[in-house]
Amino acid sequence: MREYLNQIIAIVRKDFLTEMKTRELFSSMFVFAVLVIIIFIFTVDLSITRSNEVGPGVMWVAIFFSGAIGLNRSFMLEKENGCMQGLLLTPADRTAIYFGKLISNLGFLTLMEAFILPVFMVFFNIDLLPHFFPLLLVIFLGTLGFCAIGTLLASLAANLKTRDIMLPILLYPLMVPIAIASVRMTGKILAGEPLSEMLNWMGLVLCFDIIFTGTAVMTIDHILEE
Amino acid sequence: MAEENSSKEISSSPGGLFWLTAGTMLAALIAIYLWVPTEKNEGIVQRIMYFHIPCAWLAFFAFFIVFVSSILFLWKKEREWDIYAHCSAEIGVVFCSLVLVTGPIWARPIWGVWWVWDARLTSTLVLWLIYIAYLMLRGQTEAESTRARYAAVVGIVGFLDIPLIHFSVLWWRTFHPKPKVISAEGLGQGMDPSMLATLCISLAAFTLLYCLLMGRRVALERTKDEIDRLKREKLYSS
Numbered sequence: 001m002r003e004y005l006n007q008i009i010a011i012v013r014k015d016f017l018t019e020m021k022t023r024e025l026f027s028s029m030f031v032f033a034v035l036v037i038i039i040f041i042f043t044v045d046l047s048i049t050r051s052n053e054v055g056p057g058v059m060w061v062a063i064f065f066s067g068a069i070g071l072n073r074s075f076m077l078e079k080e081n082g083c084m085q086g087l088l089l090t091p092a093d094r095t096a097i098y099f100g101k102l103i104s105n106l107g108f109l110t111l112m113e114a115f116i117l118p119v120f121m122v123f124f125n126i127d128l129l130p131h132f133f134p135l136l137l138v139i140f141l142g143t144l145g146f147c148a149i150g151t152l153l154a155s156l157a158a159n160l161k162t163r164d165i166m167l168p169i170l171l172y173p174l175m176v177p178i179a180i181a182s183v184r185m186t187g188k189i190l191a192g193e194p195l196s197e198m199l200n201w202m203g204l205v206l207c208f209d210i211i212f213t214g215t216a217v218m219t220i221d222h223i224l225e226e
Numbered sequence: 227m228a229e230e231n232s233s234k235e236i237s238s239s240p241g242g243l244f245w246l247t248a249g250t251m252l253a254a255l256i257a258i259y260l261w262v263p264t265e266k267n268e269g270i271v272q273r274i275m276y277f278h279i280p281c282a283w284l285a286f287f288a289f290f291i292v293f294v295s296s297i298l299f300l301w302k303k304e305r306e307w308d309i310y311a312h313c314s315a316e317i318g319v320v321f322c323s324l325v326l327v328t329g330p331i332w333a334r335p336i337w338g339v340w341w342v343w344d345a346r347l348t349s350t351l352v353l354w355l356i357y358i359a360y361l362m363l364r365g366q367t368e369a370e371s372t373r374a375r376y377a378a379v380v381g382i383v384g385f386l387d388i389p390l391i392h393f394s395v396l397w398w399r400t401f402h403p404k405p406k407v408i409s410a411e412g413l414g415q416g417m418d419p420s421m422l423a424t425l426c427i428s429l430a431a432f433t434l435l436y437c438l439l440m441g442r443r444v445a446l447e448r449t450k451d452e453i454d455r456l457k458r459e460k461l462y463s464s
Binding site for chain 2: 149153159160166172173184200201215223
């Protein structure tokens with residue numbers, strides 16, 4: 001068990017070290033997310049619609065779009081210079097590789113969200129601070145589900161010729177439940193409803209997280225097989 | 227053994243299943259267009275239901291077969307299960323497309339709009355997109371062994387997603403009050419016996435059609451494998 005955890009930590013550490021050196025992933029994700037928000041502000045007339053209604057949707061679209069870029073990028077780096085080959089040659093368990101990548105993807109995306117939330121708050125004139133903790137929980141659960149299925153599909157798409165386009169095509173229809181649930185819950189929280197009002201959505205997202213982490217653990221052996 | 231069977235099947239004239247399907251299909255067409263009375267409120271357009279529901283049933287059934295075959299493939303690693311998953315997904319997408327086409331044709335005169343973001347419609351659309359992605363993935367992967375494994379994973383993930391999609395779109399819209407017209411559940415209840423009988427004949431005809439198409443498609447895929455094998459043999463022997 002200890003060894004298994006060490007393997008996961010080693011992979012996460014490797015990813016963060018690479019990121020610290022290159023700063024490629026984070027900057028491109030963040031800039032892209034800001035651009036998505038700005039494009040939405042230009043296309044949706046905020047003087048007509050109430051920003052509380054459009055806001056959560058825009059925020060999550062920004063997260064999902066830049067998240068897909070991050071997922072693609074994280075496995076592209078492994079493919080370059082045969083890094084994936086090296087990872088597979090180590091005695092690490094395949095599921096440890098999956099969890100390592102999942103945690104580092106989750107880490108990058110959470111970090112990006114930490115920067116994008118203030119931007120969102122300023123541009124949409126929504127005060128997030130009174131609902132900070134429920135919002136944090138909802139964002140974490142949504143991001144976890146997105147990364148759980150995203151990491152599985154990205155590890156698969158990385159071996160395709162057309163990975164840049166195949167990952168979103170595979171990923172977006174499958175994460176429809178997460179998208180709907182996250183946007184709904186965020187909207188309700190911003191409207192001041194307590195978490196107990198959205199237990200069904202919470203349950204749905206938890207089910208999604210558990211089912212797809214489980215499926216990924218069971219099937220990752222078949223994907224990371226050379 | 228299996229290959230011998232398939233080559234025979236291709237060359238021979240249509241078998242018993244073909245004639246059975248053709249007969250049931252004809253009976254279904256007669257029942258739909260000549261026998262069953264026209265629905266009082268909806269009029270002639272209601273007859274599309276006898277195609278719409280069997281197509282929907284077939285699409286779901288086909289995707290279920292993809293799911294089961296995908297699991298069996300990952301477990302047994304036999305090419306056979308990969309063929310079944312691939313063929314069933316193709317047939318499922320065809321019938322799912324038919325559902326998405328016949329639905330709006332019916333909805334336009336009845337609901338007054340082509341499309342509403344109702345739970346059932348939305349989940350069918352998302353399902354269609356998932357399996358289109360599945361087939362695209364198959365087209366994009368070159369190596370045969372990788373293709374089968376990747377496709378199997380997506381086949382499993384896609385089917386497990388169906389209940390989650392269903393509940394999410396159900397709650398998504400139920401919190402927004404919608405006009406009462408969208409009660410697709412009402413179709414099954416209070417149906418005239420002759421209508422129910424017609425629907426059953428149509429369901430039987432489409433299920434047989436699935437078996438027939440599946441048999442043909444699987445035979446085709448096996449022939450493809452056989453040709454590949456022969457090509458390779460000739461290439462290396464010469």
